[in-house]
Amino acid sequence: MLIRIDTNSSVPLFEQITSALRRAIADGSLPGGSPLPPARELAEGLEVNMHTVLRAYQILCAEDLVNMRRGRGAYVSDNHPDSRALIIEQVQGLVLQAKRLGFNSDEVVELIKGAMA
Amino acid sequence: MKPEQRKPYIISLIFLAATGSIIVAKSPNYRLEIGSVIVVTTFTSIIVGQIRARKYLSAPKKISKSDESQETIDLRPGERAIYHKRVTNPLLFVFSLALLGIYFYSGITPIELIGGLGWLYVIGGVSTITVHIDSKGLRVIAWPLKRPQRYVPMEDIAKAESIRIGRFHIYGMCWLPRRRAWAFFIRGREALEVHKQNGESLIVTITDSKVAAGLLNDLGSQRDPLLDN
DSSP, rough: EEEEEESSSOOOHHHHHHHHHHHHHHHHHHHHHHHHOOOOHHHHHHHHOOHHHHHHHHHHHHHEEEEEETTTEEEEEEEEEEHHHHHHHHHHHHHHHHHHHOOOOHHHHHHHHHHHH | HHHHHHHHHHHHHHHHHHHHHHHSSSSSTHEEEEHHHHHHHHHHHHHHHHHHHHHHHSSTTTTSSHHHHHOOOOOTEEEEEEEEEEEHHHHHHHHHHHHHHHHHTTTOOOHHOOOOHHHHHHHHTTEEEEEETTEEEEEEEEEEOOOOOEEEEGGGEEEEEEEEEEEOOOOOOEEEEEEEEEEESSSSSEEEEEETTTSSSSEOTTHHHHHHHHHHHHHHHHHHHHOOO
């Protein structure tokens, strides 16, 4: 699994890390049950603060893509993480694009509801 | 666990159950006979396997680069990246455990047991490895004992490439004298080969070896301007 971040980008580093991990889960590079790299190791390798990595892990944990276990580190959850990660990643892209084009959250929700109806 | 992940365990369990049944069904003097047969067969297969692997991997026809150009992931200035992968072969691990059980059960002599355990460690001990690449270099760590480990600092790396290897070779960790390489053979087909400045190399079988090789090459070339200063 490759995690790359761009220090010149306007996107915050924790979001870049979250996105890279989400993509890895979505494309099957990180299958269910596989461990994420230790936060310290990842932080040292990417030359970022460990809290930046932990924040990314916590976001993935809140999205149910990752389970954090005390003493065992972070693991990709077993419950079809790839399809969930794919949807979340696409929603993130949609939200980013909508913000750029000046849509507010209600308008985006309405559009999604309309499309799913 | 997915069905395809379960398959190696099921095969190994069947193997273990079948072997156990044979041992139990034998006469009271079976222990020494079975033990000797297992030890002789195992060591013969290791020696034959090692010879075959060395011959095989030193022959240019059998091991070939997947691409002539140097691998890259187009890492731009200002970009940072790491590669982290755990490679596992559950069949290797369970097979080693099964053999270990037979070793203990068959009542072989302590010297034979030590030799057998040594071999099992080389095979089973590296059935799962973690490959970690960052700007400092490449690290290969065996699970679960964290040994053996191999670390190649970035300044020692001359070049990294993705190579293709055959499916039939020895598994585990071995030294290939003709190629002057330490090799971690966990699976078949695809591997990362890291050439060191001193002419030695390190081979690790991973699925996306092109990405790993590309990252090492890019991180190495990013490092050069710093060294010139």
